[in-house]
Amino acid sequence: MTNYDPDKHPLIEMKGVTKAYNPRKGFFGRKGNKVLALNDIDLNIHKGEIFGLVGQSGSGKTTTGRLLVKLEDPTHGKIRLKGELINDLGGKPLQHFRSKVQMIFQDPYQSLNPHLSIAETISEPLVVHGIGSPESRREKVIQTLETVGLRPGKAFYNHYPHQLSGGQRQRVAVARAIVLDPEFIVADEPTSMLDATIAIQLLRLLSRIRDEFGMTFLFITHNLAAAKYLCDRVAVIHEGHIVEVNTAENIIRNPEHPYTKKLIKVQPGFRF
Amino acid sequence: MLNNHYVQRFVKGWRIFIKNPVGKAGIGILTVFMIMALASFCLPLFGPMYDPMTGIDPNIKISTPPSLTHWLGTDNVGRDIFAQLLEGAKVAFIVGLSSAFFSIVLGTVIGMVSGYAGGWVDAILMRTADIIMVMPSLVILLILASLFGQFNIWLIVFIIAIMRWPAVSRVIRSQTLSLKTRPFIEASRVAGASSVRIIFRHIMPNVLPLAFLYMTFRVTAAILVEAALSFLGFGDPSQVSWGMMLQWVWKSGHMFQAPYWLIPPGISISLLTLAFYMLGRAMDEVLDPRLRKEGQS
Amino acid sequence: MSLLSVDNLSIGYETKNGMVKAVDGISFSLEKGRPLGFVGESGCGKTTIGMTLMGLLPDNAKILSGSVRFQTQDLVRLTEDQWRSVRGKDIAMIFQAAMNALNPVYRVDDQVREAILAHRPDISDKELNHRIRELFELVEIPYERIHDYPHEYSGGMKQRVIIAMALACQPQVIIADEPTTALDVIVQDQILEELRAIQSKLNTGLIFISHDIAVVASICEDICVMYGGQIVETGTRKEVFSSPRHPYTKTLLGSYLSLDNEEHIIIPDMRESADLTLASGCCRFQANCTACDAACKSDQPTWIDISPTHKALCCDAGIIRNPHD
Numbered sequence: 001m002t003n004y005d006p007d008k009h010p011l012i013e014m015k016g017v018t019k020a021y022n023p024r025k026g027f028f029g030r031k032g033n034k035v036l037a038l039n040d041i042d043l044n045i046h047k048g049e050i051f052g053l054v055g056q057s058g059s060g061k062t063t064t065g066r067l068l069v070k071l072e073d074p075t076h077g078k079i080r081l082k083g084e085l086i087n088d089l090g091g092k093p094l095q096h097f098r099s100k101v102q103m104i105f106q107d108p109y110q111s112l113n114p115h116l117s118i119a120e121t122i123s124e125p126l127v128v129h130g131i132g133s134p135e136s137r138r139e140k141v142i143q144t145l146e147t148v149g150l151r152p153g154k155a156f157y158n159h160y161p162h163q164l165s166g167g168q169r170q171r172v173a174v175a176r177a178i179v180l181d182p183e184f185i186v187a188d189e190p191t192s193m194l195d196a197t198i199a200i201q202l203l204r205l206l207s208r209i210r211d212e213f214g215m216t217f218l219f220i221t222h223n224l225a226a227a228k229y230l231c232d233r234v235a236v237i238h239e240g241h242i243v244e245v246n247t248a249e250n251i252i253r254n255p256e257h258p259y260t261k262k263l264i265k266v267q268p269g270f271r272f
Numbered sequence: 273m274l275n276n277h278y279v280q281r282f283v284k285g286w287r288i289f290i291k292n293p294v295g296k297a298g299i300g301i302l303t304v305f306m307i308m309a310l311a312s313f314c315l316p317l318f319g320p321m322y323d324p325m326t327g328i329d330p331n332i333k334i335s336t337p338p339s340l341t342h343w344l345g346t347d348n349v350g351r352d353i354f355a356q357l358l359e360g361a362k363v364a365f366i367v368g369l370s371s372a373f374f375s376i377v378l379g380t381v382i383g384m385v386s387g388y389a390g391g392w393v394d395a396i397l398m399r400t401a402d403i404i405m406v407m408p409s410l411v412i413l414l415i416l417a418s419l420f421g422q423f424n425i426w427l428i429v430f431i432i433a434i435m436r437w438p439a440v441s442r443v444i445r446s447q448t449l450s451l452k453t454r455p456f457i458e459a460s461r462v463a464g465a466s467s468v469r470i471i472f473r474h475i476m477p478n479v480l481p482l483a484f485l486y487m488t489f490r491v492t493a494a495i496l497v498e499a500a501l502s503f504l505g506f507g508d509p510s511q512v513s514w515g516m517m518l519q520w521v522w523k524s525g526h527m528f529q530a531p532y533w534l535i536p537p538g539i540s541i542s543l544l545t546l547a548f549y550m551l552g553r554a555m556d557e558v559l560d561p562r563l564r565k566e567g568q569s
Numbered sequence: 570m571s572l573l574s575v576d577n578l579s580i581g582y583e584t585k586n587g588m589v590k591a592v593d594g595i596s597f598s599l600e601k602g603r604p605l606g607f608v609g610e611s612g613c614g615k616t617t618i619g620m621t622l623m624g625l626l627p628d629n630a631k632i633l634s635g636s637v638r639f640q641t642q643d644l645v646r647l648t649e650d651q652w653r654s655v656r657g658k659d660i661a662m663i664f665q666a667a668m669n670a671l672n673p674v675y676r677v678d679d680q681v682r683e684a685i686l687a688h689r690p691d692i693s694d695k696e697l698n699h700r701i702r703e704l705f706e707l708v709e710i711p712y713e714r715i716h717d718y719p720h721e722y723s724g725g726m727k728q729r730v731i732i733a734m735a736l737a738c739q740p741q742v743i744i745a746d747e748p749t750t751a752l753d754v755i756v757q758d759q760i761l762e763e764l765r766a767i768q769s770k771l772n773t774g775l776i777f778i779s780h781d782i783a784v785v786a787s788i789c790e791d792i793c794v795m796y797g798g799q800i801v802e803t804g805t806r807k808e809v810f811s812s813p814r815h816p817y818t819k820t821l822l823g824s825y826l827s828l829d830n831e832e833h834i835i836i837p838d839m840r841e842s843a844d845l846t847l848a849s850g851c852c853r854f855q856a857n858c859t860a861c862d863a864a865c866k867s868d869q870p871t872w873i874d875i876s877p878t879h880k881a882l883c884c885d886a887g888i889i890r891n892p893h894d
Contacts, residue, residue, distance in 0.1 A: 056753035056754070056755065057753055069462045070462075071458055071461065071462065095464055098462065098463065098464030099464060101462070102462060102463070103458075103459065103462045105455040105458070105459060106455070107455060110454055110455045110456065111455035111456050111459050112456055112459075113456040113460075113474050113477075113478075114478075115277070115477035115478065116473075116474075117277065124460060124463055124465065125463035125464065128463060128464045128465045128466070128469060129464055160277055165842055166611075173459070176459065176463070180463075195610035195611055195780065196610070196780070196781075196782075196821065196824050196825055196826075197610065197820055197821060197824045197837045199824075200824040200826065200834065200836055200837070201836060201837065201838075204836050222753065222754065223826070224754075224828065225826040225827050225828050226826050228826075228828060228831065229826050229831050229834070252828055262755060263754065263755065264828065265758075266754050266755050266757070266758035267754065267827065267828050268754070268757075268758075268781065268783035268784050268786075268787060268827070269783055269827045269828065269829075270783060270786050270810055270827070
């Protein structure tokens, strides 16, 4: 990937992306209906922005994230990173892609291998991409731990996930995602399992990382308020369609699509 | 890999294990047999008369009941039964543990690969497993033995291992299938880890306890198969084993004349397999918290 | 006379590290027609309270002190046999994982029928069918859908069935433990609406437990804010949410994101989870409290009244009395 010009191409470009799942055939060969998780999605994410994808469960928001990190491949349509098609990557180019795009998962209790220490977890991306010596990796891991607010990094280095709280685990997951200095991170509901006081600190951390390192984020959430707080632009996704894309401010203030209006209306708040 | 974390896990598991009366009894019986197996290495110290295979008491030409010189008596050619029993313990451990070990290694690796790879790899491996699983292993062994004559002990170990991996691989495969979709495996894929790395670094530590559990049950099976084979006369003729001792009792027509010769190997086979079975049951409890009583966590 | 009153209740869990006090000396009372809300974060003891009121504490839990007065009895002293006649009949619960509380192999109306028959075995068929019809009308499930199996229902509809089952025996107290946590916001809004309507129609006692302060605020008249097994502030919803006094309540409200408050967000610096092994009666928020001083470590916090209905638990009356901080 050479000579990328952020003005010419968005960092991420999805064009006409459709993802269909084939449910298993019925017991007597009855044919199940194809389920369209995503239906003809167009989406551009620009370098350096935090882009919010808001939707309810089953809306296709998680599928979108999984397509963008190539955990799955689209049925139709094209996905580009920095103007280059990623649909059919394999071998070396795929490995290069994997060093540029990372993901933060929803459940911090499930996303860390219970048998690996914090150090082993965070250094894994460095190891598999053959970056640095054991000493320099150790330095990098400690430095990353401190970046995500686990200070002093040395104190957490040899811990295991079960010794950490949910909020601390999620910080470890963030550390694993940023340790390679990727260009694009998909954060799939990173705060939905955390208590409000811990969640808000994590949102703050993500926004600080963006400011400090210039990484681009896709923030997937069901919480419109969180998207508004963190994101520059927001897309609302409903039943596999993107119904509205706008700046966070505008979407809340002048929602156009009826679904967005409904979503705003039912946001819990203090009405009494 | 051997660090504090694994030691801690082991200690924690051990504490639960040893609280269980079944586990305690299993360990107790096993210890006795282990001492017997170790004692068999000391037999040469007592002179050639106590060699379990070739040591013949020059004064005895027939099977004799227990005496001071022969604690459990002698067989029909004057060999010491106690010495044979000790030697048999050693052989039982070798046969049981090594064939269980091979079948577990085979089953675990095949199970993990099959579960993780999916698709046609999975289909081929699992159909093979199905075919082997439905074959009656003892009958196959008997047919092979009748074709090729008596087996060497290591060949028996090997064949038992080959016959016994499929059940393990099925269990490991289903465990792998559920692990495969866990976010920490996906996180590792996103980070760029290769399939080999994911299988051995991320999946293996999570399935190993289960593999060990199955190993204890496989030991039981292997010991029984070897004993049956030997008793039926297809064992390794150059090795003393408990099954072989039973075969000798039967062949020499002492089945109902020499209980001191018949009972020790018979009871040993039952007790040792029982011990491994109890070990497995207690380990099951360590691995499955639902079987645990409150307050033991 | 209140419907249910809890006095100085303490509950401990036996763990390998000794006794952990999940609930430490709490008192409250529930009035008819005034829903009471418990709000707090995971591990604050709110679910343990719900389980105590249902007699469903796990085996390793122990009621250390206190009483729960309901009608003429002290629920703390009931035997399992006595509980069986209270649970589901006088006090009913809407569970957290309600979606999985329905048995997949029985039709939903049969499951509601079962719930009624459990406490009224001699009810006539005619009356039983009438009652089932009434319940499904109450939770707004169309009559033609009542013979369906649970998997044919959406998440919201399953939750309605659970509510219908809780209402089956006309309980005097309903305990709702995070009843909407697993639902989408749109469905959550409908269910909350439903609960509000049913509550005002039937005028039962309702205890509503949630981690989401806005959800609690939308249902409950009275609020108890919990931290580390203690109630740290209690009052009417207006008092607690418009004029929070306890440092933890302020933290909780300050970190709650809604669509129009981002300029008021205060990023808290919560490092530690509450230490449940502290001696009883100590302030458990001290490790995370910005206003904490040396006195907090040694003193026992006391209840400081702000109004007849509004009070907070703290060592420093000055902090609590001062509305601005």
